[in-house]
Amino acid sequence: xxxxxxxxxxxxxxxxxxxxxxxxxxxxxxNIVAQSFSSEAYINTGxxxxxxxxxxxxxxxxxxxxxxxxxxxxxxxxxxVVGTIISLILSTMIAYPLSKTRLKGRRFLTLFxxxxxxxxxxxxxxxxxxxxxxxxxxIWAIVxxxxxxxxxxxxxxxxxxxxxxxxxxxxIMDGSSTIGILFKIVLPLSKPILATMMLFYAVTHWNSWxxxxxxxTEKELFPVSIYLRNMIKxxxxxxxxxxxxxxxxxxxxxxxxxxxxxxxxxPILMVYPYIQKYFVSGVMLGSVKG
Amino acid sequence: MEDTMKLKKTxxxxxxxxxxxxxxxxxxxxxxPVIYLIIFKYGPMFGNIIAFRRFVPGxxxxxxxxxxxxxxQMFMNDPTFYKVFANTFILAFLLLVITFPAxxxxxxxxxxxxxQLFKRFVQTASYLPHFFSVVVVAGMVFxxxxxxxxxxxxxxxxGFEKISFMQLPEWFRTVFVSVDLWQTxxxxxxxxxxxxxxxxxELYEAARIDGANRWKQTIHITLPGILPTIVVLLILNIGxxxxxxxxxxxxxxxxxxYETADVIATYRVGLQSGSFSYGTAIGxxxxxxxxxxxxGANYLSKRITDNxxx
Numbered sequence: 108x109x110x111x112x113x114x115x116x117x118x119x120x121x122x123x124x125x126x127x128x129x130x131x132x133x134x135x136x137x138n139i140v141a142q143s144f145s146s147e148a149y150i151n152t153g154x155x156x157x158x159x160x161x162x163x164x165x166x167x168x169x170x171x172x173x174x175x176x177x178x179x180x181x182x183x184x185x186x187x188v189v190g191t192i193i194s195l196i197l198s199t200m201i202a203y204p205l206s207k208t209r210l211k212g213r214r215f216l217t218l219f220x221x222x223x224x225x226x227x228x229x230x231x232x233x234x235x236x237x238x239x240x241x242x243x244x245x246i247w248a249i250v251x252x253x254x255x256x257x258x259x260x261x262x263x264x265x266x267x268x269x270x271x272x273x274x275x276x277x278x279i280m281d282g283s284s285t286i287g288i289l290f291k292i293v294l295p296l297s298k299p300i301l302a303t304m305m306l307f308y309a310v311t312h313w314n315s316w317x318x319x320x321x322x323x324t325e326k327e328l329f330p331v332s333i334y335l336r337n338m339i340k341x342x343x344x345x346x347x348x349x350x351x352x353x354x355x356x357x358x359x360x361x362x363x364x365x366x367x368x369x370x371x372x373x374p375i376l377m378v379y380p381y382i383q384k385y386f387v388s389g390v391m392l393g394s395v396k397g
Numbered sequence: 398m399e400d401t402m403k404l405k406k407t408x409x410x411x412x413x414x415x416x417x418x419x420x421x422x423x424x425x426x427x428x429x430p431v432i433y434l435i436i437f438k439y440g441p442m443f444g445n446i447i448a449f450r451r452f453v454p455g456x457x458x459x460x461x462x463x464x465x466x467x468x469x470q471m472f473m474n475d476p477t478f479y480k481v482f483a484n485t486f487i488l489a490f491l492l493l494v495i496t497f498p499a500x501x502x503x504x505x506x507x508x509x510x511x512x513q514l515f516k517r518f519v520q521t522a523s524y525l526p527h528f529f530s531v532v533v534v535a536g537m538v539f540x541x542x543x544x545x546x547x548x549x550x551x552x553x554x555x556g557f558e559k560i561s562f563m564q565l566p567e568w569f570r571t572v573f574v575s576v577d578l579w580q581t582x583x584x585x586x587x588x589x590x591x592x593x594x595x596x597x598x599e600l601y602e603a604a605r606i607d608g609a610n611r612w613k614q615t616i617h618i619t620l621p622g623i624l625p626t627i628v629v630l631l632i633l634n635i636g637x638x639x640x641x642x643x644x645x646x647x648x649x650x651x652x653x654x655y656e657t658a659d660v661i662a663t664y665r666v667g668l669q670s671g672s673f674s675y676g677t678a679i680g681x682x683x684x685x686x687x688x689x690x691x692x693g694a695n696y697l698s699k700r701i702t703d704n705x706x707x
Contacts, residue, residue: 110611111610111611113610113612114610114611114612117509117611118509121506121509121510122510122515124506125506125507125510125515125519126519128503128519128523128582129518129519129522129523131579132522132523132525132526132579132582132583133522133525134541134547135537135538135540135541135579136525136526136529136537138537138540138541138547139536139537139540142540151545152545153545153546153547153549153550156547197429197430197433200426200427200429200430201426201427201430201431203423203426204423204424204426204427205427207420207423209416209420210416210420210423211412211413211416211417216427216431219431219434220434223434223438223439225636225687225688225691226442226684226687226688226691227438227441227442227684228438228439228440228441228442228443228444228445229441229445229677229680229681229683229684230662230665230676230680231444231447231665231673231676231677231680232440232441232442232443232444232445232447232677232680233441233444235441235444235447235452235458235673236436236437236440236441236444236458239458251437252437254433254437255430255433255434284422285420285422285423285426286422286426289426310528313530314528314529314530314531314532314533315530316530316531316532316644317644317647332530332532335532335533335536336532336535336648339532339535339536339539339648340648364536364539364540365536365540367536368533368536368537371530371532371533372529372530372533375528375529375530379525379528382528383521383524383525383528386524387524387587
């Protein structure tokens, strides 16, 4: 059947709309990258859009030599690594037993976990608990209370469930213990899901800022997200006070925020090819949970 | 009769016991996460008790003495509470009617693309904002909407006056919903795209033979094909109705825009430590509404689609 002229018009319209969506989606990102490499004369007159104008890396030098930036950046790396390890271990410890249909009380345990997805204690009781445990101003305040994502755990459980029982039965014959089977058979077979979960958790921990915002008072403990947040919120106040302040701003204040943003998202961009592949398959997997 | 009941009970007990004995390692594995959950998830639920008790910072974590519904009455009589409650509902409603259907349309448009390379490119690009930290997202918003930023330059070049978007309460909702749309459009389409690949090509062929054009095929085949996915996600969305992403509000608002931007969750954050009990009462109220929405949505889901969250 021939395409009607209406459908031909639609196809042109469709490609145009989708191209426009891509442009709008990527524009803010390319804009801050361009700004981060531009000189203040062009930035402050609003001439930078997608390409750097008056190439300048002065601000990068300034930020890179700021010891607090590096301390906070290092903190983010530590929190991400420690948080991801804790999250992965706890999720595996619950997902594996729940994947065994023979486990008594499995339904109840699942409900026990799923319930926390829909009802939580709320901000203030959480705050009271974490501070009364003495976690305030320590890494534990941010890596422990949000260590398990029930959604991720359910995806893992589904994956474990799909591992053929025969493999494990053979190992039982050989006299392996349950934990032995987990380490010798299940985990090696689960590398794809473990990699997916690692990325899921790592991105979450990397992007986290709110727990640090409420539990940390010492600058030396801040993750880089708080460093950036304070910069954004601090500079925001001067926006309203008018152009007089802008006149004597130097290069650094013109694009210090965009430089920090670029440096903060850099690790995410580096793993983006992997995350977008794994995340999509992970979400698909989660959608067929049983 | 009673004897058989007893027998059954002891049998079941024995069964459970032998199962624990056989699989004690599985139970041992579960133990740590369960204890973790009791402390860090169920603990704070119990901690909500301070909504009914006077709490003194540094004092007992379950409060000092019972005060009944005093704190609930306090916020019921507080005009600010009604304002933040209304703000929350308006934002939640806007998100439901705008950012919920948008990914469906986006997925349908993507589905019409014949060029697979271009399709993959659009998809890959559209997921990107989902992975940015909300702090970076907020930073970008401030840059793009700044007085000498790209949007205002565009407005100026078209002869409009510049708008200080982030300082005007009447712009907050538009900005917030647009940002949410920007973040979730591509990501939200994933499940629909998966459902679209599941629609049999034969159906389209049959429709073509019957002389249905592409638009009719979309209405009569494509949409019904993804309808179950739409219903499930709609119900999940209604369940999370009040969760509008208060972290984003917290980063995007400022005292100038409180009038439209302050929501229940941020209002609570803004409370001083002296009013922990008051804040907890508000939080509990919000959580209970949320729980009812989830239960209601799940009930509907069971009735309509046979899909249940548990």
